[in-house]
Amino acid sequence: MPPTFPSLPGAAWPVTKRPITATRVEAHASGREVRSPLYPAALYEFGLPVEGLTPDGSFPGLGSGSLQALLGLYVQCRGTWGTFLFTDPTDGAVTSQALAAGDGATTAFPFVRTLGGLTETVGWVTGVTRVTVAGQVRPTGWSLTAPNLLAFATAPAAGAVIAADFTYAFLCRFLDDGIDFEHLMQGLWAAKSVRFRSIAP
Incomplete structure (x- = not known):
């Protein structure tokens, strides 16, 4: 079973969810078009800014190891290579x-x-x-x-x-082969652009 995207109390707004489709369009001289859908179903792209991560519980509201949880998942997936499960709290x-x-x-x-x-x-x-x-x-x-x-x-x-x-x-994969983890102050980190998309299981 794939690993699970961690619960991150420091996640911020806005969270984005973007349906993605693909269509092949062939235009004719008459102005008519032939359109063929390439995906059997829509995929979904998510954007999640995380304004607060802590490695050691310095900020109790952010959990005790939220930095390790997100960083560990990203490294475990090797960026765009591996997959994980993401539960959308509004669609799950x-x-x-x-x-x-x-x-x-x-x-x-x-x-x-x-x-x-x-x-x-x-x-x-x-x-x-x-x-x-x-x-x-x-x-x-x-x-x-x-x-x-x-x-x-x-x-x-x-x-x-x-x-x-x-x-x-x-079932998702990360969209980038690199994520910037920012060290804001002692015990406080952020990852302001975490992007991933769903894939067909």
Whole structure:
């Protein structure tokens, strides 16, 4: 399992979240266009300014080792090479999310979440608290297959709606092969531009 992005009490505002898509556009002499989407789903780019990090608890509100937690994760990932899980506090949990309808044969279903009028697969499910089939709670008979599949021992009946309560994270990589950690004063550091983006699991 990938490492987890640490909780950083010294994170500041504004935090940015940018959906990214890619489209190939072919223009014709008539002025018409042919457009082809290149990504099966949007990716998300995050920007997080961290105004306060402490290595030794000099500033209790920043935790006891927040500098080591962020610096350690970055070095562990070797910059843009490795991956980690980031939980967006505003987009990381759903309740009674409809996943699919059974067909009597399929036993594995991807976890999805609905965003406005869009339903898309989530990156990495971190916990499942309830599963229902046709409105009935199923305490057993299913398992979570990493990163994002709900697997049943027996295929749900045709037409039975499968739903779940679960939490999820974005599988991400850093965008830069270098981050500036600034030593502001004794016991106080900052990393004012931490950028990363989601990737397909």
